Every structure is written in structure tokens, then in C-alpha cells.
Amino acid sequence: MEGSRLTEAVKRDIGAAVGGSCSTALEDRICYSFDATDIRGLPDIVVWAESRDQVVAVMKIASQARLPVVPRGAGTGYTGGSIPICGGIALSFEKMTCIVDVNVEARVAVVEPGVVNDDLRSTVERLGLMYPPDPASLKVSTIGGNVAEGAAGPRTVLYGTTRDYVVGLELVMMDGSIVRTGYLAGDSDVAWDPGPLIVGSEGTLSVVTSVALRLTDAPEVTRTYWAEFGSLDGAAAAVAMITADGMPVSVLEIMDGDTLACATEYVRGRAPDTRSEGALLIEVEGAADDIAGMWGRLQPLLEKCGATGCRAASDENERDEIWEIRRSISASLARLGTGKINEDIAVPRSRIPVFIAEMRRISAEVDLPILAFGHAGDGNLHVNIMLDRANQLHMVRARQAVSALFSAALELGGTLSGEHGIGITKAEHLAEELDEAALGVTAAVKRALDPSALLNPDKILSSRPNPWWDGLKAPSVGA
Amino acid sequence: MEGSRLTEAVKRDIGAAVGGSCSTALEDRICYSFDATDIRGLPDIVVWAESRDQVVAVMKIASQARLPVVPRGAGTGYTGGSIPICGGIALSFEKMTCIVDVNVEARVAVVEPGVVNDDLRSTVERLGLMYPPDPASLKVSTIGGNVAEGAAGPRTVLYGTTRDYVVGLELVMMDGSIVRTGYLAGDSDVAWDPGPLIVGSEGTLSVVTSVALRLTDAPEVTRTYWAEFGSLDGAAAAVAMITADGMPVSVLEIMDGDTLACATEYVRGRAPDTRSEGALLIEVEGAADDIAGMWGRLQPLLEKCGATGCRAASDENERDEIWEIRRSISASLARLGTGKINEDIAVPRSRIPVFIAEMRRISAEVDLPILAFGHAGDGNLHVNIMLDRANQLHMVRARQAVSALFSAALELGGTLSGEHGIGITKAEHLAEELDEAALGVTAAVKRALDPSALLNPDKILSSRPNPWWDGLKAPSVGA
Numbered sequence: 001m002e003g004s005r006l007t008e009a010v011k012r013d014i015g016a017a018v019g020g021s022c023s024t025a026l027e028d029r030i031c032y033s034f035d036a037t038d039i040r041g042l043p044d045i046v047v048w049a050e051s052r053d054q055v056v057a058v059m060k061i062a063s064q065a066r067l068p069v070v071p072r073g074a075g076t077g078y079t080g081g082s083i084p085i086c087g088g089i090a091l092s093f094e095k096m097t098c099i100v101d102v103n104v105e106a107r108v109a110v111v112e113p114g115v116v117n118d119d120l121r122s123t124v125e126r127l128g129l130m131y132p133p134d135p136a137s138l139k140v141s142t143i144g145g146n147v148a149e150g151a152a153g154p155r156t157v158l159y160g161t162t163r164d165y166v167v168g169l170e171l172v173m174m175d176g177s178i179v180r181t182g183y184l185a186g187d188s189d190v191a192w193d194p195g196p197l198i199v200g201s202e203g204t205l206s207v208v209t210s211v212a213l214r215l216t217d218a219p220e221v222t223r224t225y226w227a228e229f230g231s232l233d234g235a236a237a238a239v240a241m242i243t244a245d246g247m248p249v250s251v252l253e254i255m256d257g258d259t260l261a262c263a264t265e266y267v268r269g270r271a272p273d274t275r276s277e278g279a280l281l282i283e284v285e286g287a288a289d290d291i292a293g294m295w296g297r298l299q300p301l302l303e304k305c306g307a308t309g310c311r312a313a314s315d316e317n318e319r320d321e322i323w324e325i326r327r328s329i330s331a332s333l334a335r336l337g338t339g340k341i342n343e344d345i346a347v348p349r350s351r352i353p354v355f356i357a358e359m360r361r362i363s364a365e366v367d368l369p370i371l372a373f374g375h376a377g378d379g380n381l382h383v384n385i386m387l388d389r390a391n392q393l394h395m396v397r398a399r400q401a402v403s404a405l406f407s408a409a410l411e412l413g414g415t416l417s418g419e420h421g422i423g424i425t426k427a428e429h430l431a432e433e434l435d436e437a438a439l440g441v442t443a444a445v446k447r448a449l450d451p452s453a454l455l456n457p458d459k460i461l462s463s464r465p466n467p468w469w470d471g472l473k474a475p476s477v478g479a
Numbered sequence: 480m481e482g483s484r485l486t487e488a489v490k491r492d493i494g495a496a497v498g499g500s501c502s503t504a505l506e507d508r509i510c511y512s513f514d515a516t517d518i519r520g521l522p523d524i525v526v527w528a529e530s531r532d533q534v535v536a537v538m539k540i541a542s543q544a545r546l547p548v549v550p551r552g553a554g555t556g557y558t559g560g561s562i563p564i565c566g567g568i569a570l571s572f573e574k575m576t577c578i579v580d581v582n583v584e585a586r587v588a589v590v591e592p593g594v595v596n597d598d599l600r601s602t603v604e605r606l607g608l609m610y611p612p613d614p615a616s617l618k619v620s621t622i623g624g625n626v627a628e629g630a631a632g633p634r635t636v637l638y639g640t641t642r643d644y645v646v647g648l649e650l651v652m653m654d655g656s657i658v659r660t661g662y663l664a665g666d667s668d669v670a671w672d673p674g675p676l677i678v679g680s681e682g683t684l685s686v687v688t689s690v691a692l693r694l695t696d697a698p699e700v701t702r703t704y705w706a707e708f709g710s711l712d713g714a715a716a717a718v719a720m721i722t723a724d725g726m727p728v729s730v731l732e733i734m735d736g737d738t739l740a741c742a743t744e745y746v747r748g749r750a751p752d753t754r755s756e757g758a759l760l761i762e763v764e765g766a767a768d769d770i771a772g773m774w775g776r777l778q779p780l781l782e783k784c785g786a787t788g789c790r791a792a793s794d795e796n797e798r799d800e801i802w803e804i805r806r807s808i809s810a811s812l813a814r815l816g817t818g819k820i821n822e823d824i825a826v827p828r829s830r831i832p833v834f835i836a837e838m839r840r841i842s843a844e845v846d847l848p849i850l851a852f853g854h855a856g857d858g859n860l861h862v863n864i865m866l867d868r869a870n871q872l873h874m875v876r877a878r879q880a881v882s883a884l885f886s887a888a889l890e891l892g893g894t895l896s897g898e899h900g901i902g903i904t905k906a907e908h909l910a911e912e913l914d915e916a917a918l919g920v921t922a923a924v925k926r927a928l929d930p931s932a933l934l935n936p937d938k939i940l941s942s943r944p945n946p947w948w949d950g951l952k953a954p955s956v957g958a
Contacts, residue, residue, distance in 0.1 A: 105723070150668065177916035186892045189629065189642075189679065189825075189940050190901055190912055191921050200668065244584070346668075380895075413665045422669055433669055437656035441928065442670050448927035449920065459649030460670050 005087065006044035010065040014047060014089070017057035021095065022047040030319045032090035034083060035075045036338075037425055039467045041083040043070065043090035048094045052170065052178070052209040059207065060176035062089055067329050068457050071203040073113065073145025074179075076137040079423030081148060081202040085464070086457045091207065093144050099123055100210070107215045108167060108183055113144025113208050120213070133420070136330060143211050150200030152419035154326075155441065157377025158250040158285070159216070161419065168212030171198060174455045183212035197445060202421050203456040205449040210274070211252070219285035222250070223294060224319040227302045228276035228309035232256045232372075235278030235297055235439040236353040238305035239376040242282070243349050247288065247297060251283035252377030253326055254352075259333070259373045259384075266332030271321040276309065281326050323430035329373055338388040340371075341398050341468070343405060343426075346380040347414030358408040359383060365404075366397035379419030392472065399469050406432060425460040489544040493526060493568070496536035500574065501526040502907045511569035513562060514554045515821070516568040517868065518946045520550065522569035524652070529574045531649065531657070531688040538686065539655035541568055542737030547936050547941055548653070550622025550682040552592065555616040557821050558902030559571040560627060560681040564943070565936045569688065572623050578602055579689070586694045587646060587662055592687050596630075597691070608694040611638035614810060614898070622690050631898035633805075636856025637729040637764070638695070640898065642678045647691030647805070650677060653934045662691035668862035676924060681900050682935040684928040698764035702773060703798040706781045707755035707788035711735045711851075714757030717784035718855040721761070726776060727769065730762035731856030732805055733831075738812070738863075742804050745811030750800040757790065759855070760805050798843035808852055819850075820877055820906075820947070822884060825859040826893035837887040838862060844883075845876035859863025859897030871951065878948050885911060906941040928935050 006024070014022055023029070024045045033042045044067070049055045062069045068088030075082050084090050093114035100110040104127055111120060117138040121131050134153035135141055147169075152161040168183030171194070181195035182188075198205055229235040235254055242249060255263070257277040264274050280302075284294045295312050302310050313319040333340055347355045356372065363370040366385075374381040382390070385401050387394035406416055406429050416426050416433050431439060443461055446453075458464050485503070493501055502508075503524050512521045519797055522547070528534045541548045549568030553563050563569050573592035580589040583606055590599060596617040600610050613632035614620055620630070626648075631640040646654055647662030650673070660674035661667075677684055708714040714733050722730060734742070736756040743753050759781075763773045774791050781789050792798040826834045835851060844850040845864075853860040864880050866873035885895055885908050895905050896914050910918060925932075937943050 093644045177919060179916045179920050188894045188912055190894055190896050190909065192676045192680050192924060194920050197671045201671050415667045417668055417669050430669065432666055440656065441658050441673050444927035445671060445673065448923035
């Protein structure tokens with residue numbers, strides 16, 4: 001859909017409602033027109049909300065003027081969720097960065113949506129507590145964005161995703177009404193709570209203005225291990241064995257050989273040089289007694305799967321070196337040059353070896369490198385198709401590869417999206433995962449909570465094709 | 480609302496759809512017309528569904544004929560959720576009692592909705608696993624009913640409620656479409672999952688035909704303690720101190736003096752005779768090492784609050800004796816005679832002493848005994864107004880007491896319902912807890928998922944007054 005355009009009168013109303021904390025300057029609008037997808041959508045106006053009441057006022061004006069509202073955290077998304085593809089208001093939460101309360105006894109933090117994940121983490125760490133969800137973007141991405149996308153991370157294997165930590169929300173609906181849920185509604189538990197619908201709804205059902213998050217105790221001991229393999233299949237087999245063993249794994253990250261080469265090149269000097277066809281980064285955590293014998297249990301299992309370079313980090317320094325490799329992957333791939341298409345899929349953990357074989361087949365078929373790394377512990381793989389976006393043939397083949405990768409994931413009982421959401425880029429594939437009845441319920445809920453269809457329009461449920469493929473010829477089979 | 484009546488043709492269609500597993504005999508209809516509330520609503524037909532496909536067929540016929548459908552587990556509810564107050568189809572799940580799968584590795588059980596809670600418990604116990612939600616009705620109530628009401632129990636303080644264990648559902652919507660969520664949809668996590676809306680929705684949004692439930696490891700050690708107090712306030716103070724202490728309490732049940740007298744009289748010979756003004760039943764659980772010193776930590780704390788008869792169960796036999804008292808409460812109160820009105824409210828744990836003082840004031844004001852017991856650990860109290868239902872004055876005063884108790888709970892930041900739901904009896908009070916915006920979202924979700932309003936109509940969101948008060952004069956203030 002296309003919303004109305006911004007009139008001068010509406011612009012004045014918005015300016016008055018937010019005390020001038022807004023802009024229609026082209027340079028500002030451009031800054032809020034994109035995320036990590038290379039898709040662009042220019043908002044008519046950028047609003048930096050400073051309070052819940054300002055959000056309410058803006059929503060009422062937008063409803064009246066039939067202007068789309070697109071909430072936005074740090075804009076680090078991989079599926080276009082925060083892009084104002086229909087214009088309207090880019091509603092930024094950069095100024096709502098208050099950690100309102102940390103209730104140590106109840107183990108709950110209440111934060112504004114603009115709080116950066118890592119700021120919350122370090123604040124609660126000082127109180128001996130932990131906020132587990134740790135997306136790779138944690139140094140920039142916001143809690144509001146994490147809630148919108150249902151963000152996961154390396155620790156998800158043990159701790160679950162953002163979904164498992166949201167215990168209360170303050171929502172502003174498109175008509176400006178305020179709904180509080182869970183902890184923020186005094187843990188009221190009558191009738192049904194819309195809260196769980198909101199996590200992962202990508203800002204399409206309501207705007208979040210406050211989040212109550214469950215915290216956990218920090219683990220007594222964490223141990224970090226590294227293992228390299230002669231083949232990615234070996235690493236994938238080790239994932240399956242570790243999972244079946246039931247040890248208290250809190251991180252289980254996999255990297256293929258190309259990813260590893262790229263990342264180690266990038267961190268040269270800051271981490272040991274390493275070359276292999278696959279690697280695992282493993283952490284276990286728990287009480288000191290429980291963790292003591294873990295390496296003795298893990299190492300033989302890794303070696304049985306063909307691991308060569310196994311090591312346990314002996315101190316914090318060695319731990320940082322190991323993590324440095326993992327954390328540099330995205331930046332290192334970006335430096336490779338021309339471009340990449342990053343898709344996150346998830347498959348049952350036991351099917352990772354099968355998926356990886358299928359991925360290699362697809363890579364060969366389309367003649368484009370496909371690099372894989374990610375959260376093997378919960379079956380969530382980040383699959384990167386390396387290409388030159390200006391090259392039509394590359395793009396035609398990439399489109400073919402994306403479709404084939406999604407089909408493979410679904411075929412194996414997996415999902416289109418482990419944590420990046422559907423947004424714009426995966427909307428055209430949603431019907432491959434959800435059947436007609438589930439899509440019907442999804443659409444009914446959208447109509448119920450956003451009847452005017454102004455809230456982050458044309459996301460998730462959209463017939464708009466992925467703009468990546470705009471102007472491409474239809475892919476020829478077997479191209 | 481009143482739905483259409485059952486025609487001969489529709490009756491034939493239903494009979495054909497369920498292979499004759501239905502009845503319009505008055506004696507059968509009467510058996511499915513009530514629950515624990517003393518409210519009656521006669522269905523037009525009782526259907527004992529034997530499979531998901533039969534449910535689908537019945538829903539399609541009912542939609543077409545505009546006949547209400549009221550799903551029903553064991554009918555043990557305290558708010559009228561399963562009563563066919565508008566007639567239509569009483570859809571019983573008594574024949575869908577299959578434990579379809581227990582996946583020990585994934586710690587997930589998949590069951591049909593008619594499985595009795597205790598049957599699931601004992602089945603998974605044999606595999607070293609535990610299904611924690613333990614409503615007092617567990618020997619009769621079904622998983623489907625537990626899901627509909629969001630049932631809790633003594634163990635909720637440590638383990639949470641049914642809501643925390645449902646990881647997947649198979650739903651049949653009013654139009655007969657089938658929607659699978661979570662584990663039963665291959666853990667698909669794209670867009671929004673209607674699953675969490677369904678738990679606690681009292682069969683008003685969809686019918687549940689399969690439930691995937693998370694299981695936990697059985698605790699290594701459980702210890703049971705009993706403490707008596709010279710006053711209920713002392714017991715309530717101990718609850719607050721135990722909670723603040725942070726020990727791994729898995730059960731924290733409170734009983735007032737009248738409840739205790741009644742229950743001990745009932746179990747005479749099967750448990751030690753005991754007379755006091757308040758008692759606590761406490762359990763702690765965990766690893767043997769962690770639990771070893773627990774009594775030494777608990778006992779001084781109890782004594783500081785004025786506990787007199789403190790004891791730790793030394794064996795399984797003594798444990799059973801202690802539980803016998805708690806489990807006999809409902810039956811013993813029923814034997815007291817004429818009648819009771821049982822309301823479950825919840826308040827923040829620290830406010831239990833204040834609520835109990837307020838309850839005593841209300842009891843004196845209306846001149847009716849009010850007995851209290853319940854899950855103090857999560858602030859959920861079962862408040863029983865003892866009365867003769869045939870006595871108009873009693874009923875007028877009870878109505879006044881119920882309103883005052885709800886107001887007191889809400890005033891203290893509590894809720895109308897800890898676990899019994901809203902159903903018919905609390906619907907008239909819902910607007911005291913949810914504000915207009917929250918009610919708006921609640922109603923919008925109902926319209927979205929049951930647009931024909933045939934699914935368990937006139938529950939939760941209903942302008943129908945509580946039938947308990949039918950024919951009563953308006954209560955006089957200060958009666």
C-alpha cells in the first residue's frame with residue numbers, strides 16, 4: 001500500500017507534538033531510508049520520539065492523516081523491517097535510551113526501546129545478573145529492535161531468544177491507545193495477553209514504548225573451546241554428537257572454511273592464524289563442579305569427528321582471541337568486496353549436515369560462493385551468497401539460490417528465518433512455510449490490531465516482490 | 480448471545496460426522512450442563528469427539544448451522560468456562576486421551592486434550608521426567624482444560640503455570656481450519672504465533688486438538704516442611720520472609736485456621752490432629768547438596784514469625800500425611816454443608832498480609848465466614864465465602880463480599896483470577912482490571928479469530944450478569 005503524503009499542516013502538528021524533535025531534510029530522511037539489505041525507502045519525515053506520550057501524539061496524528069508509521073531501532077536488520085518502503089514517518093527510538101529500573105529481587109529490568117543491548121548487558125552484569133540474548137549486533141542494536149525481530153544469538157542454544165525474556169510490554173497501538181501487558185500491567189493474567197504476539201512482529205502490530213525483561217543469574221564458570229576440522233561435514237557431525245550428549249553447552253557456533261579464512265585474515269595478529277575446512281566455537285557453563293570434567297568429555301568426542309586443532313582457552317585472553325574470530329565474520333565478509341546476500345535459515349540440528357551438503361550443491365549449480373556460519377546449537381545458519389550486486393547474471397543466480405536454500409530448509413523441517421524476521425525480503429516466500437489457515441490467522445490478527453494498515457505497512461504479509469530482484473529477467477532454470 | 484437451535488438435519492449431520500458418538504438425550508445433556516459453579520446451561524447436543532478430523536467436521540457443521548460450540552475437559556472449572564450457557568454443542572474430549580509421544584531427548588510430550596493431568600505426570604515420571612503444573616484437580620482435570628484456563632498449582636511458585644509449558648498446539652478454528660503452532664509446526668517461528676493467546680483463553684478463540692508440553696528433569700531431592708502459627712498474619716509474614724530469602728521453594732501453601740480445622744477434622748486418623756490459626760506447607764527441591772542445609776535455614780526464619788509446630792517430614796509417609804491435609808481442603812469444605820463461593824484472586828506476595836486483613840474486615844462486614852488457603856508462594860489465594868445458597872440474604876451479602884474482595888485485590892496490584900479464569904462468573908468484573916484499550920485489543924482478537932462469535936459465546940467478554948445473583952435485590956450498602 002501507499003499511504004497519504006505528508007502535508008504542511010500535518011508536519012506542523014508532528015513538530016508541535018514532539019517539541020521539534022523531527023526533520024524533513026533530505027539528508028535526514030536518507031539516513032533513515034535503509035538497513036543492512038541495500039533496499040531503500042525514503043520516509044517523508046523522521047521523528048526522534050523522546051517519550052511514550054510523544055509516541056501517542058504522533059500515532060494519533062498519523063492515524064488521522066493516514067500516514068504510515070515505521071518504528072526503527074538501530075536499523076541493523078537483514079530483511080528490511082525498519083525501511084519506510086511506503087514512506088510516512090520513520091519513528092526513531094534513539095532518544096528513548098533510559099534503563100528505567102532493574103529490580104534485582106524480581107530479576108526484571110524495565111527499559112525504553114532505544115536502549116542498546118550491550119548497555120543493558122553491562123548494567124545488569126555489574127549487579128551480578130545477566131541478560132542472555134546476544135545478537136551479533138549487540139553493540140549497536142536496540143532492545144526495541146531485538147523485540148521487533150525476536151533476536152537470537154550464540155547463547156540461544158542454552159538460553160532461548162528474546163521471546164523467552166520479554167515479560168511485559170507497554171504498547172502504543174496505531175490509534176494511539178496504550179496497552180500494558182504482563183509485568184507492566186502488574187502481571188495481570190486475565191483473558192489473553194497480546195504481548196507474545198508482539199515479539200517478532202517487526203513493528204507491524206503496535207509500537208513498543210517500554211519493555212520488561214527477565215534477567216538470569218550470571219553463570220559461576222564459563223569455559224571456551226575451539227576445534228578445527230578437515231571438513232565442514234566433520235564439524236556438523238560434531239554438532240549433532242554434542243547435542244545428543246546433553247552437556248550444558250551455552251554456545252555452539254559453526255564456521256565453514258571460506259568464512260574462517262576470511263575472518264582469520266581480517267584479525268591477523270589479534271588471533272592465532274588458522275586454516276581448516278570447518279571450525280566450532282564451543283562454550284559450556286554452570287557450577288564449577290559440573291564444568292570441571294567437561295573438556296575431558298568434549299575432546300574425545302570432537303576427535304572422534306575428525307577434529308584436529310582442539311584447544312581449551314586457558315584464560316580470558318585466549319577466550320577473547322577465539323571470540324575475535326567469530327565476531328569479525330560479518331565485517332570480514334563485507335571487506336571481501338562487492339556484496340553478499342545474507343539469509344538466516346534454521347533447520348533441526350540433526351539435519352545441519354544434510355543442509356550443508358545441499359547448500360554446496362546449490363552453490364555449484366549457481367556458480368556463486370556460498371559461505372555458512374552461525375548458531376549450530378539451535379540449527380540457525382547464516383548463509384551468505386557472495387556476489388556483485390551490479391552484475392545481472394549474479395543477481396539472477398542469487399535469486400535462484402535463495403529460493404533453493406529456502407526450499408531446502410523447509411524440506412528439512414526448518415524455517416525461513418531463525419532470527420532476522422520476514423520483513424520485505426522474505427515476504428514473497430512466507431506462503432511456502434505457513435499454510436493457508438496459518439496465513440489466515442496471521443492476517444486476521446494484523447487486521448484486528450492495525451485495522452487501518454498504517455503500521456509498518458507492506459512487511460511480512462505483503463504481495464510486494466523483493467526489490468532485490470527488481471528489473472531482473474526471470475531466472476532461467478539451470479542457469 | 481443465543482445461537483440457533485439444533486435442527487433434526489444438523490443433528491443427523493453431526494451424528495454422521497462423529498460416527499454416532501453424540502447424544503441429545505436429556506440425561507446426557509444435563510451431565511454436560513454444569514461445572515463447579517452451580518450455574519447451569521443445557522447444551523442441545525453432547526459430542527464426544529474421537530479425533531481431530533471429527534472436531535473439524537463438527538466445527539464446519541456448527542459454523543454452517545450457526546450453533547455455538549463449547550469445548551469441555553473434565554468440567555471442574557470454578558468460573559463456568561465449560562458451561563453451554565447459550566446452548567449448542569457441548570464438545571467433550573473425554574475420548575481423546577492418547578499420550579501421542581514423549582520425546583525424552585527434546586523433553587516434550589505431545590498429548591490429546593482429554594489426557595488427565597495425573598496420567599501425563601505418572602507416564603513421564605517413569606521416564607525420569609516431570610510435568611510440573613499441578614492444579615488441585617490433577618486427578619480428574621484434563622490437559623485441554625488446564626490449557627484453556629492456564630491452570631496453576633502449588634508448584635507454580637518455582638515452576639510457573641501451564642502457560643510456561645505449552646510449546647505447541649494444534650488448533651481447530653471455528654471455521655474448521657487447522658492451525659499448528661510451535662513444536663507442532665516444526666518450531667516455525669516466522670511472523671506471530673497465535674499459540675500464547677490460546678492458553679488461558681477458555682476455549683473462546685479456538686478448539687485445541689493436540690498439545691505439545693515441555694517437560695523438566697525430576698528434582699534430585701524434595702523436602703517437605705510444616706509450620707503452624709498463632710495467627711494467620713504470622714503465616715503471611717513468614718511467606719514474605721521466605722520469598723525474600725530466595726531459597727529454592729517449590730511449594731509454599733497457606734491455610735487459615737478455619738480451613739485447617741475443617742481439613743484436619745476431615746482427615747482425622749490419616750494425619751496428625753492439629754489446631755492453629757494458620758499453617759504453611761513448604762517444599763524445597765534441588766540437588767542433594769543444595770538442599771542439605773535448608774531446614775537449618777528455614778526453621779529459625781519460621782520461628783521468628785511466631786511458628787510453633789514446625790516439623791520436617793522425615794520420610795515419604797510423613798510427607799503424605801502433610802499433603803493429605805492440603806489436598807483434603809476442597810472436599811472438607813464441601814462437606815461443611817450448605818455451600819460456598821470459591822474465588823481465586825492473586826496479589827503480590829508481599830501484600831498477602833494486607834489482603835488477609837482486608838478479607839477479615841469484609842467477612843465481618845457481611846457477617847459470613849470467609850476461609851482462605853492457597854498458593855501463597857505466587858500470591859494466589861483461594862477465598863471461600865461460606866453460605867447457604869438458598870438464603871437470599873446470604874447471597875446478597877456474598878455478592879457484596881465478592882465485589883469487595885476483587886476491589887481489594889486490584890487495589891493491591893493484584894488480579895481477579897490467579898488460575899480459574901474469568902468465564903461467566905467474573906465477566907462482570909473484567910472492566911475493573913483491564914482498561915478500555917486492553918479490553919479493545921481483547922475484543923479485537925476475539926473478533927479476528929472467531930468472527931462468527933460461536934465459540935464458547937458469552938464467556939470472558941460478556942455483558943451477561945453472573946447468574947449467581949439472578950433474582951437478587953440490589954445489595955444494600957453496609958447490609
